[in-house]
Amino acid sequence: MLRHVVMFRWTDDVDDAHVAAITEALSALPASIPSIRAYRFGADVAVNDGNFNFVVTADFDDVDGYVAYRDHPEHLAMIDRLIKGHVAERAAVQFEAGA
Amino acid sequence: MLRHVVMFRWTDDVDDAHVAAITEALSALPASIPSIRAYRFGADVAVNDGNFNFVVTADFDDVDGYVAYRDHPEHLAMIDRLIKGHVAERAAVQFEAGA
Numbered sequence: 001m002l003r004h005v006v007m008f009r010w011t012d013d014v015d016d017a018h019v020a021a022i023t024e025a026l027s028a029l030p031a032s033i034p035s036i037r038a039y040r041f042g043a044d045v046a047v048n049d050g051n052f053n054f055v056v057t058a059d060f061d062d063v064d065g066y067v068a069y070r071d072h073p074e075h076l077a078m079i080d081r082l083i084k085g086h087v088a089e090r091a092a093v094q095f096e097a098g099a
Numbered sequence: 100m101l102r103h104v105v106m107f108r109w110t111d112d113v114d115d116a117h118v119a120a121i122t123e124a125l126s127a128l129p130a131s132i133p134s135i136r137a138y139r140f141g142a143d144v145a146v147n148d149g150n151f152n153f154v155v156t157a158d159f160d161d162v163d164g165y166v167a168y169r170d171h172p173e174h175l176a177m178i179d180r181l182i183k184g185h186v187a188e189r190a191a192v193q194f195e196a197g198a
Contacts, residue, residue, distance in 0.1 A: 045162065051190075051192050052190050055194055070147075092149075093150050093152075094143060096144060097139040097141060
């Protein structure tokens with residue numbers, strides 16, 4: 001299994017309504033991108049100080065499945081509409097997560 | 100389910116042997132920390148430029164399960180021994196990841 005993880009620290013203009021729109025847009029992606037095996041995302045619960053604001057974890061069979069997601073037009077469209085211009089910091093890793 | 104995600108960008112002194120030691124130390128933690136429900140970690144596979152170097156994803160029933168892990172003596176000991184002083188950048192989120 002190939003797991004993709006990406007975290008964001010938002011710019012100050014990102015309010016709860018914006019995060020709700022991101023959540024709604026992400027929720028729609030698995031129906032359109034069949035290589036997604038599991039898709040979990042959400043806002044930081046504020047247990048610790050200094051955390052990033054939001055994370056997406058997505059599981060695929062392999063790198064090809066991830067790349068199909070990364071480059072999928074619906075994914076790119078939601079990034080253009082809701083993410084681009086609102087990111088203060090971004091951190092990402094793709095890793096081999098076992099069976 | 101509460102999912103904890105933490106990413107690291109290592110300092111330049113962290114070589115493959117050091118990463119192998121981190122991987123070995125992490126592999127031992129689930130046997131000692133019963134609140135861990137799933138534990139996956141690994142180095143970035145270098146599909147994309149600019150990524151962080153390493154990620155840990157850990158699943159718990161709830162925030163209490165995560166805090167038991169965060170504050171567990173074996174976890175803190177491996178951080179002291181292998182992580183502290185070797186982190187150029189760190190990014191973390193804990194989020195409610197559904198059922």
